[in-house]
Amino acid sequence: xxxxxxxxxxxxxxxxxxxxxxxxxxxxxxxxxxxxxxxxxxxxxxxxxxxxxxxxxxxxxxxxxxxxxxxxxxxxxxxxxxxxxxxxxxxxxxxxxxxxxxxxxxxxxxxxxxxxxxxxxxxxxxxxxxxxxxxxxxxxxxxxxxxxxxxxxxxxxxxxxxxxxxxxxxxxxxxxxxxxxxxxxxxxxxxxxxxxxxxxxxxxxxxxxxxxxxxxxxxxxxxxxxxxxxxxxxxxxxxxxxxxxxxxxxxxxxxxxxxxxxxxxxxxxxxxxxxxxxxxxxxxxxxxxxxxxxxxxxxxxxxxxxxxxxxxxxxxxxxxxxxxxxxxxxxxxxxxxxxxxxxxxxxxxxxxxxxxxxxxxxxxxxxxxxxxxxxxxxxxxxxxxxxxxxxxxxxxxxxxxxxxxxxxxxxxxxxxxxxxxxxxxxxxxxxxxxxxxxxxxxxxxxxxxxxxxxxxxxxxxxxxxxxxxxxxxxxxxxxxxxxxxxxxxxxxxxxxxxxxxxxxxxxxxxxxxxxxxxxxxxxxxxxxxxxxxxxxxxxxxxxxxxxxxxxxxxxxxxxxxxxxxxxxxxxxxxxxxxxxxxxxxxxxxxxxxxx
Amino acid sequence: xxxxxxxxxxxxxxxxxxxxxxxxxxxxxxxxxxxxxxxxxxxxxxxxxxxxxxxxxxxxxxxxxxxxxxxxxxxxxxxxxxxxxxxxxxxxxxxxxxxxxxxxxxxxxxxxxxxxxxxxxxxxxxxxxxxxxxxxxxxxxxxxxxxxxxxxxxxxxxxxxxxxxxxxxxxxxxxxxxxxxxxxxxxxxxxxxxxxxxxxxxxxxxxxxxxxxxxxxxxxxxxxxxxxxxxxxxxxxxxxxxxxxxxxxxxxxxxxxxxxxxxxxxxxxxxxxxxxxxxxxxxxxxxxxxxxxxxxxxxxxxxxxxxxxxxxxxxxxxxxxxxxxxxxxxxxxxxxxxxxxxxxxxxxxxxxxxxxxxxxxxxxxxxxxxxxxxxxxxxxxxxxxxxxxxx
Numbered sequence: 001x002x003x004x005x006x007x008x009x010x011x012x013x014x015x016x017x018x019x020x021x022x023x024x025x026x027x028x029x030x031x032x033x034x035x036x037x038x039x040x041x042x043x044x045x046x047x048x049x050x051x052x053x054x055x056x057x058x059x060x061x062x063x064x065x066x067x068x069x070x071x072x073x074x075x076x077x078x079x080x081x082x083x084x085x086x087x088x089x090x091x092x093x094x095x096x097x098x099x100x101x102x103x104x105x106x107x108x109x110x111x112x113x114x115x116x117x118x119x120x121x122x123x124x125x126x127x128x129x130x131x132x133x134x135x136x137x138x139x140x141x142x143x144x145x146x147x148x149x150x151x152x153x154x155x156x157x158x159x160x161x162x163x164x165x166x167x168x169x170x171x172x173x174x175x176x177x178x179x180x181x182x183x184x185x186x187x188x189x190x191x192x193x194x195x196x197x198x199x200x201x202x203x204x205x206x207x208x209x210x211x212x213x214x215x216x217x218x219x220x221x222x223x224x225x226x227x228x229x230x231x232x233x234x235x236x237x238x239x240x241x242x243x244x245x246x247x248x249x250x251x252x253x254x255x256x257x258x259x260x261x262x263x264x265x266x267x268x269x270x271x272x273x274x275x276x277x278x279x280x281x282x283x284x285x286x287x288x289x290x291x292x293x294x295x296x297x298x299x300x301x302x303x304x305x306x307x308x309x310x311x312x313x314x315x316x317x318x319x320x321x322x323x324x325x326x327x328x329x330x331x332x333x334x335x336x337x338x339x340x341x342x343x344x345x346x347x348x349x350x351x352x353x354x355x356x357x358x359x360x361x362x363x364x365x366x367x368x369x370x371x372x373x374x375x376x377x378x379x380x381x382x383x384x385x386x387x388x389x390x391x392x393x394x395x396x397x398x399x400x401x402x403x404x405x406x407x408x409x410x411x412x413x414x415x416x417x418x419x420x421x422x423x424x425x426x427x428x429x430x431x432x433x434x435x436x437x438x439x440x441x442x443x444x445x446x447x448x449x450x451x452x453x454x455x456x457x458x459x460x461x462x463x464x465x466x467x468x469x470x471x472x473x474x475x476x477x478x479x480x481x482x483x484x485x486x487x488x489x490x491x492x493x494x495x496x497x498x499x500x501x502x503x504x505x506x507x508x509x510x511x512x513x514x515x516x517x518x519x520x521x522x523x524x525x526x527x528x529x530x531x532x533x534x535x536x537x538x539x540x541x542x543x544x545x546x547x548x549x550x551x552x553x554x555x556x557x558x559x560x561x562x563x564x565x566x567x568x569x570x571x572x573x574x575x576x577x578x579x580x581x582x583x584x585x586x587x588x589x590x591x592x593x594x595x
Numbered sequence: 596x597x598x599x600x601x602x603x604x605x606x607x608x609x610x611x612x613x614x615x616x617x618x619x620x621x622x623x624x625x626x627x628x629x630x631x632x633x634x635x636x637x638x639x640x641x642x643x644x645x646x647x648x649x650x651x652x653x654x655x656x657x658x659x660x661x662x663x664x665x666x667x668x669x670x671x672x673x674x675x676x677x678x679x680x681x682x683x684x685x686x687x688x689x690x691x692x693x694x695x696x697x698x699x700x701x702x703x704x705x706x707x708x709x710x711x712x713x714x715x716x717x718x719x720x721x722x723x724x725x726x727x728x729x730x731x732x733x734x735x736x737x738x739x740x741x742x743x744x745x746x747x748x749x750x751x752x753x754x755x756x757x758x759x760x761x762x763x764x765x766x767x768x769x770x771x772x773x774x775x776x777x778x779x780x781x782x783x784x785x786x787x788x789x790x791x792x793x794x795x796x797x798x799x800x801x802x803x804x805x806x807x808x809x810x811x812x813x814x815x816x817x818x819x820x821x822x823x824x825x826x827x828x829x830x831x832x833x834x835x836x837x838x839x840x841x842x843x844x845x846x847x848x849x850x851x852x853x854x855x856x857x858x859x860x861x862x863x864x865x866x867x868x869x870x871x872x873x874x875x876x877x878x879x880x881x882x883x884x885x886x887x888x889x890x891x892x893x894x895x896x897x898x899x900x901x902x903x904x905x906x907x908x909x910x911x912x913x914x915x916x917x918x919x920x921x922x923x924x925x926x927x928x929x930x931x932x933x934x935x936x937x938x939x940x941x942x943x944x945x946x947x948x949x950x951x952x953x954x955x956x957x958x959x960x961x962x963x964x965x966x967x968x969x970x971x972x973x974x975x976x977x978x979x980x981x982x983x984x985x986x
Contacts, residue, residue, distance in 0.1 A: 065826045069985055090828040101823025103628060105635040110628070117624030118827040146635075162823070 018043045018078060018170045018201030019064055025072030026059050033059040036073060037226035039219050041203060043169070046196050048215030048232070049205035050307075052502030054473070055221040057205040058098070061174045064203070065095040078169050091119070094168030098175050100159030104148030108139055108158055111147050112165070119166035133161045136191060151375065153184025160191065170201045177206060181373025182530070182574050189214060209308040209503065210531065210571070220311065222502075227314055235310040242280040242313075243305040244289060246298040250274040254514045256296050261321025261511070263288045268309060268318040270507070271514070272534045273554035279309045281317060308503060308531075318507040325457045325485070326515025332364070332490045332522075336400060339364045339491050339522035340385060344394035347380050354380040356545040357394065362524065362538075364490075367517055369536035370526045371574065377545040378526050379495065385524065386493045387411045398491055412440070414491040415484035419499065421476055423468035429479060430455075430464045433486070440487035454482040474505040481512060492516065494525040498532065510535055530570040541577055548581045621829050625837025632811075633841055642807050643845050647799040647853050654795040655788050655861045667749055668694045668702030668714035673721040677764075681717055681734075684760040690752060706739055713738035713749040733757060792863045793945040794918035796853045797938045798909070800876060803846045804883025805890070805908035806901065812838060812891030813900040831980055839884050846883070850876040857949070867948035871958065875944045878962050878969075882937035883908070885972025892979040912938035940964045 019041035026034040033056045041047045049057050062068040063075050066082045066089035075082045078092035102111050112130065116122075121129070134140040137157040142150070147158060156176055163171060173192075177185045192202050196216075204215065212218050213232050220228035220235070228235050249256045257276045261269050265284035270277050276298075278289060286300070293300040312318050340362040347355040355377040362368040370378040383389040385396055387407045396403040401410035423432055433454060437447045455461055458478040468476055477497075484492065494513075498506045506529075513523055513535070525536065533539050534553050541549040541556070549556060553570060560568045560576030568576070633639045671682045686693045694711060696702045702714040716735040718724070724733055736753045738746035815821040824834060854872060857863040865872070886908055894900045914920060915929070916938035922930055933939045940961035947957050 062822075067822065067825055087828060090826060093826070095823070095826040097819050097822040097826070099819040101820050101826075103632060103820055104818070105632045106628060110631060114624055114628045115823075115827065118621055118824065118829045120618070120621070120828060122620075159823075 016042045016044070019203070020076045021060070021064075021073070022075070023073040024060070024063065024070045024075055026056075026063065026068065026070050032224050034063075034070070035224040038073075039226060039229050041170075041201055041219075042217070043201045044196055044199045045216045046192055046202045046204060046214075048212045048218040049203055049221065050209060050212040050215075050218050051207065051221035051227075053207055054223070054502075056224040057207075057221055058174055060221070061095075061172055061203070061205055064170075065093050065172050066090060067095075091166070092168060093170045093172055094163035094165070095172045096159045096163040096174060096176060098178065100155050100162075102147040102155060102159055102162070105146065107144050107146050108150070109143040111158060112161055115162035116165045121166045129165075133164060136194070137161045138187075151184075152180045152373070153187065156180050156184060156188060157191075160188070164195075168200070170203070171195060172203045174205050175207065176204060177208065177211065181376075181578070182571050183373075183578050186575060208529070209311055210306070210569075212307045218307075220314075222315065227311075232307050235314070236305045236307055239279060239282075239305045239310050239313050241302060242282070242284075243303050243309055244278050244280070244286070245272065245301050245303045246276040246278065246289075246293055246296075247274065247301065249276060249296055249298045252296060254518055256292070256298065257514065258321035258323075258511070258518075259296075260289065260292060261318070263292065265289065267316075268312040268507070269321070270510070270531075270534065272531075273552065273557065277303065279305070279313060282313070312503055312507075315504060318504055319511055321511060323512045323515030325481070325512050326519055328453060328457055329485075329488065329516060329519045329521070332520035334364050334399060334490055334520075337364050338362070338397075339366070340368070340396075340398050340524060342381075342385060342394065342396040345381065345384060345391050345396055346393040347377075347384055347389060348392045353545050355384065355391075358540075358542070358547045359394075360540055360547070360550055362522060364522055365517055365520045366537045367513065367523045367525065367535060369533050369539040370524070370542060371528075371530075371533050371539055372542035373578075376542040378542045381542065382493065382495055382524070382526055386414055386416050412487070413489055414493055415487070415489035416493045417480050417484040417495065417497055419496045421468075421480035423476065423480055423483070425467055425469040427467075428465050429460055429468060429471070432468055432479060432483060433460075436483035437486045442487060450486055454486065458482050473501060474508060477501060477505060477509055481509070485516075490520070491522045491524065494523065496526055496528065498527065498529060506532070530574060533570045541574065543578050543581050546581075549577050617830060617832060618828075622833045622837055625824075625829065625833060626840050629811075629837055629841040633845065639807065639811075639845075643803055643849055644852070646802060647849055648856065650799055651792060651795050651853060651856050651861070654791040664692045665690065665712050665745060665749060665752075666692045666694065666710065667753075668696050668705065668711050670696045670699045670702055670714055670716045672697070672699075672719045673717055675722045677725060678717050678721045680764075681721075681757065681760050684756055684763075685715060685753075688752075688756060691749075691756075703737075706737070709739070711739075712742065712745050713753075715753050788861060789863050789950060790946055791918070792857045792861050793949040794916070794942045796850060796857070796876075796945055797879070797916060797918060797941045798912055799849060799853055800846055800879055800941070801883055801908050801912040801938055803842065803849050804880050805887040806904040807845070808839070808842050808884050808887025809890040809894075809900040809904040809908075810897055811842070812888060813895055813897045816891070816895035817897055831977070835888065835977070835980065839888070842884060842887075843877075843880055846880045847873065847876060863949055865949055866952040868953050871948050871953045871955075872945075875941065875948060875958065875962065878965050879937060879941040881969030882965055882972055883969075885969045885976060886937075889972050889976040889979065892976050911936045915939065916942040918942045934964075935968070937965050937968045 017040050021037070021039045023036045023038050024034050025036045049060065051057055059068060063070050063082060064077055066086045069083055077089055080088040080092060082089050103114070106114065112133070116126065116130075134143065137160060139154065139157055139161065142154065147155060150158065160173070160176070163173070176188060180188070192204065196202050204211070206212070212220070215232060217230065218228065218232045218235070219226060246256060246260070253271055253274065253276050257269050257271055260266050260276060260278050265280055265288045266278050267281040268279040280286060280289065290300055338361050341360070343359045345355055345358045346353065358381055370382060372378045380389065384391045385398065385403070387403050387410055391404065398410040399413040401413065403410050424435065427435065433451045437451055442450055455464065458481075460475065460479065460482070463471055463475060468479055471479065498509055501509070517523055527533060536553060538550065538552055539556060540547055556573045556577070557568045557570065560573040565572045669682050669685045671678060682695065685691060686695070694702065694705070696714075699714065699716055702711055705711040706713060714737050716737070718735065721733065724731055734753070734757060736750045738749045740746050815824070850873070854865065858865050887904065890903045890907070891900050894903060912918070915933045915936045917933070918938070922933050922939065925933070944958055944961045947954050
């Protein structure tokens, strides 16, 4: 068998084509993961495999790397058929699975040597390759550190180094940016850029739509279908002159968004700091939105379309702006204007400080965001505030109740929605609702009335006897929200509420949250979607257990404005803040040395 | 195409050598990785070295199948001298601890509450019965049937005491022409420790072979490292052997350690050769590792793997291998099942090699049976572990 595919293995193919996907079909039992589409991936290019969770990205990745066999159609990589020439695929491709595929008990060097040897490279004869990979990934100083002790960003770089052993011609990265802070993500873009400049084909799968804009070419997947194939610009060009920003509405922005979304001509809308951003439907004209702008005294200005705008448009637009849930909620009355507060909140696990003297106050009816890279301490802070962890030092209050002394009273005043929804898969939807009503002490008539209300509001009737596991994602989220709100808490805690959720479901979720906030509910939220931070009134940025910034999204963005970034995004702001925090630390360390 | 691209394409060249089905260097790399992981993971050390020591001590000291000082009551309803001398005979044995009583109701309550394991009634008309020529029972023995083994022992032993006492009364007069003098071979003192400790080695090996292997393979699936390794040119055979060799070595080291403990600490003689012991252990590891591998190939989840290993590996080895419970005493259907348990062959071989010596006529069929079960497990495990993620 020849291993030189480009001359005789692939036959009719174009020299530039790295991967050919021909009407590929894959199903797992009843579930159709890939529904038959074709696409080409080229050398010397960064190709984004973009789509929400469950779109089929990982399935396609695994087929390309020979780990899954398609049920129909054909895939070739570097001219080799992924099924028939399986062995050759493993040589021609480098694959970094989710979570990077590293052995945590092995050191950086041992991981690299292992993958080098598995890919048929003699580590001792290839010291120059090792050195260049270590330089490239800047892991040189950490060769003896165990992989389990590396930060998310460093793990990702090590995973990349391992996948790059023996110089693959096609590099497949499955969600490389999950669990990695924006600064490390920036580094990864730089490295991938260098690789594609050398002629390698790099496939980068991601659920973050903003990442798609940085790819040279994009395969946009949704529910196993290919929705778009081409440069991202081409997709955003389709909705040219349909994106607008309404500014000057800061106090009323949630009401304005809600009104805008209820207009027939508006397909999609989000809050962006103090402004509202809307996308009009195709051929809609700006008359209606213009009228609304005049009515509320806002300034309407056209803005650059984003990839996410185009994606939502492609799927037929987002949900409307009225939350049936919020309509039913009574306005929240509190004795004080401060809903949540903490002072010098500190949590140590052994000699590791997870949260270091964090203080802030959250006003009633505010959306307060906690942002930060993994391991920055945001989850720890969050858990102390909802009474799940005992602070080592400092104090925290929820609606006036001291969390150290009156944990029970404080807990009854808050609703908590944990990551991944935390519903009981073995109970039916109705039983889940009954359980959460019972656990919050609702009884008798008020209990059944409240449950019926939730069922009606969230349209759960048709699913009452099914298991939450088999619900569509959007309904799962509704159910989780219903459970957290059963006792009508004045404060709602949301821990990464929209991770793993498609953009349309996310919008529906924020419609509810915006509605609740307008009724006076206070919302505390952690998120790693930077653009979601825009929904918050104020954002607390955490880094290395400390609070490095606390301000409105717009103010944070303003600080990071520079010539290079005249209109910075939340992500730019984040990178800027983290880098200046690092510089401060360095300066302090140097000062200490000098003294 | 520019020149860099060509250079990268040429980069596939070192891979060409690697596309053989089996490559020694890849295997060495995998074995090295696995060994480093095993050494650095505290739970491996715990399972491989601490657990065996604890188990051996438990079986050597805490668990005893020997019956000593069983508490019984002796109800003396007769005031006669002969009756009293029989009661004294009961009190005098070292296997029974006697609570004397005059009324059977006193002791009956204590049997119900579990304080006594049974009682012997020496009836009022004991002397008359003794003198009578008619074959009628002399004493009545009541035992606690909720503990059948002890109950059996009490009733047999009580009969023995009565007979010995009877023989002693007619001392000088030979009561029987033939005298029985029992000899227990292999374990002259009939100490259960000597049979239990070799059996416990089989349990330890099952834990290391089956449980540890099932866990470490499942862990690779859980952590996503299996996916990364499968995407390299390494073949399934290399991955499996690379996984097994270190645990095979670990199992052998644990065997040697356990044998040393048995001989030097627990005074269990090793009458056979070390070579025989190691051969037996090595062959037993084939089904043990094969089973572990099969479990992990089927579950890919550490929790499930450990549960299945417990129920399909550890418990059968414990209950059905003849280690604690004699196979001959089991009902026939259960006896048939024991033939499928590799530990059955290993336990009997171990007891032979420790207590009897190198009896190859016992070892050879056992070795053949263990190897056959092992090959069976491996064949399925190999079929179930594909070079991809389909399942």
